[in-house]
Amino acid sequence: MDLCRQGDVRVILTTPENAEHGLGLARKVGIVTEENTDLDLMEHNEIIRNLVGTDNAIGEHNYAEENRRLESLPQEQQDHVAHAMSDYLTMPVEEIIAKGYNKLIDPDHSTAAIVTADRVYNERTKQYGDLEDMDSEWWERMFRNKPEVVIARCRPIHRQLVCINLQRLDYTVALTGMGPEDAIALQDADIGITTPEASTMVQSAADVILTGGHFTGIVELIKEGRLVYENLKKTTAFLTVSNVPQMMGIFAHVWLQLPLPINATLILLVDLVTNMIPSIA
Structure with missing residues (x-):
């Protein structure tokens, strides 16, 4: 997880388990590092309400008034x-x-969101609803303001919504899944990842099949992909710097009738002597 954070890779946990179990798992593997998540703050607020009694005239989320x-x-x-x-x-x-x-502490002050998919508070409607009922503004506010996210009681449709809304915010989404119900979400993701143990249908929907079946394989995959990308950029820059001056001299000879600054033999000699070692490196 530390390598993911260093590489600006964001990990979101979706689980069919309850919020407490999902938070415990996220803390164990390092997805959530925030000391006080919004779930902790909601529990904190409930304890204070029980100590002093709840006034029905005050809205549940009106923390300033409370x-x-x-x-x-x-x-x-x-x-x-x-x-x-x-x-x-x-x-x-x-x-x-x-x-x-x-x-009482407003849970929005926390940078970690523990969302229960079938009971989400909508600030606009002042009501609880399902994750399916949340609008694009709600999704954007959560993903922009909460770097650490756990979604509990998550169903396949919720995973699709997570994927779609992240893509709408210009994230590149890699999604892991093994069950048949994950096939559609794997297709929606930019990169669908599964394991050899998954069914044939799921493997056909995925883009990558991890032979090791471990999360570390995804990290290594990202590292190798970024290394190839960086090498391509370096190669392109090198070829541009070395070849464009030669091309400009030839174009000047053809279009402007200027003397040819270098002939074919010298071009070949320059490429062999000066370009071969850097190209191999």
Whole structure:
């Protein structure tokens, strides 16, 4: 994962498991490194609501208003919240207050998004819905603002939506899958990746079949691809610099009737002597 981050490769985890299991897996393999994900902050907020009681007159996602109500509580109750959060987070009360952990925190402040596909909050409609119901603005806001993303309770249609919306934002998408339900998403991706254990239908839909069957094979694939691309750029630049001056001299002789600065024998000699070793390198 460190190599992926160094190479500006973004990894998004999609899993049919619940959000807690998906987050645990993402932390284990290094996809999520953020200390407080939006899921952690939502759990944090729920604990504070349970400590002070929820006012039905306040919208669930109106954190500024909830914090104003919290600050208006008697000092004893505010101290109770701070001490309770200190016990929960095993952190000194002074640090809890300094970091603002005795108040509600907007989950949008986190750079890691843990999305439950069948229960997504839409800021525009102020309602929960399925990932299929989210508009392009919601997708763009998440992908632009959340470098680390885990999508739980993910179905095949959700993987297609992830792929399509990333492509719409000019990302090059490589998608992995092994099950028959992944075949369509593999075709939609720029690079579909599967393993030899996948069915024939899935292998035919994929662009790459990893013989090793490990994520490290994808990293090596990207490294080799970028190495070939860089070598092609260097070769093109070298050939342009070495051959264009010769071509300009010949064109000047043909079009402007200027004396030929170099004949065919000298061109061959220059190419053999000066170009052979750099070309091999």
